[in-house]
Amino acid sequence: MGMTITEKILASHAGKEFVEPGEIIDAQIDLALANDITAPLSLEEFEKVGAKDVFDPEKVVLVMDHFTPNKDILSAENCKKIREFAAEHKITHFYEGGNCGIEHALLPEQGLVVAGDLVIGADSHTCTYGAMGAFATGVGSTDLTYGMIKGHIWFKVPESIRFHCYGKWSKWVTGKDLILHIIGMIGVDGALYAAMEFDGEAISALSMDSRFTIANMAIEAGGKNGIFRVDEKTMLYMKTHSKKPYRVFESDPDARYRQVFEIDASKIELNVACPSLPSNVKNVRELGDVDIDQVIIGSCTNGRISDLEAAAQVLEGNKVSGHTRCIIIPATPKIYRQAMREGYFDIFLDAGCIISPPTCGPCLGGHMGVLAKGERAVATTNRNFIGRMGHPESEVYLAGPAVAAASAIKGRIAHPEEI
């Protein structure tokens, strides 16, 4: 019986030849991640159990990205505690201030995750790293504490769902449109407890940035992880960013899947997830006049350089609508600098955009762009739940960067071809 890529990575980390869905395994972890929101609870447990050290100070990553620059006294105090913990336990990878970026854009960029790795993170979007052919999944702070101390933790081997994509992509369409299409098709619990595996010629044609976007939103379909085959683009990405040894795993031809979906990429159009679930997906052309107060282009989903490039293409020579605010959030300092060098900052500033430092900030209604009652936003983020970006009576529409930029110019949800 064959195994999927997810099963193979889990088996290899559990010291087993073979695992199957439903099996409980104890697996070694290559990296344990927490942020300024989840680490405080984790450190409380760390203290409670009387642990002395983390399992490996080079394999614990702490990123102060959610409320950075610290939004209030409590968040500043949390970061202070975590900073002291990092110093005491000689944690190599502590990110704050000028070296801090949004964790799921930062870790691959810093070369901390490579193909074949098993990563747990106290953040649900940890599944992003599946784009690199790694198994990565979100856990709570308590599970993270266990992993951080022991270097291994229990997993239930998930069933896999395969999304085989063929055909050519239309202009402007990116990974965001594909993953929104899939969530719209299977629902927010359509992949509950499952691994979502993406392959096919249309997937090979996608950039690494688009693959990160897709893997990132696996959790929005209830998935345990999203995962991609390692190809020449993954190899080039790893060569550019990391010196860590990697391992390439591939699904066997006779691997078992709970479901297989065949998706024609040429039929995927620019999609928007309407309030208040990521599965409430409509084609952008189906939407009538939807006035917009704010646009956010950023986040662990779509704050990478190709996202900013797409936004700059649409915004160049145009102005943001008078009644709309457009906030651009490069996800990491490196992306920030690159966008500046490419001249995107001039385009954004000329258009009347606000350029924010890297932060999760408004995506979760934390700070740096929170919505008032009745306000409506188009965001390249990942969740549009009730009150996600601010007041419970505000609304979020999720889209890719080109639609977000076009909407900022028109002051209503718009297709980039209208510009």
Next chain:
Amino acid sequence: MLIKGRVWKFGDNIDTDIIIPAKYLAMTDPKSLGEHCMEPIAPSFHEKVMAGDIIVSGSNFGCGSSREHAPIAISALGIPLVIAKSFARIFYRNAFNKGLALLEADIIDNIDEGEEIGIDLSSGVIRWRDMEVTAKPIPPFMVELINKGGLINYLKKQLEE
């Protein structure tokens, strides 16, 4: 273990941003988190709910983020148990790790808000009016973990040895 309580009904896909909005996540104190539990859709929930009350919900309860503040906020109000058609997977692990009991059963359409409900946690049998439903069994591995006192106590024992 037998528990009895009044029912509070919530629908499908109750996400963690509803259970505890992210703007409160700089707090870790259970009492303060409890005061904002379910705030976006039921702002006065924390005032009306009484210790021992039970949440009954639809599918995919706890979807969204990995924040452990969510089960902490629910437990802080004295709610011992959530019964839902299904749970999101990270929330499921977190709740057990934090001592909040969860049962999977599809009862929401046959029960009224405020009704008294009785649950035998060890057998998973849920009783109200003349109705009786048995919840999906808790996975044996989770039962074992609960019997060891939960993940953190299990870890503590390992470290002490």
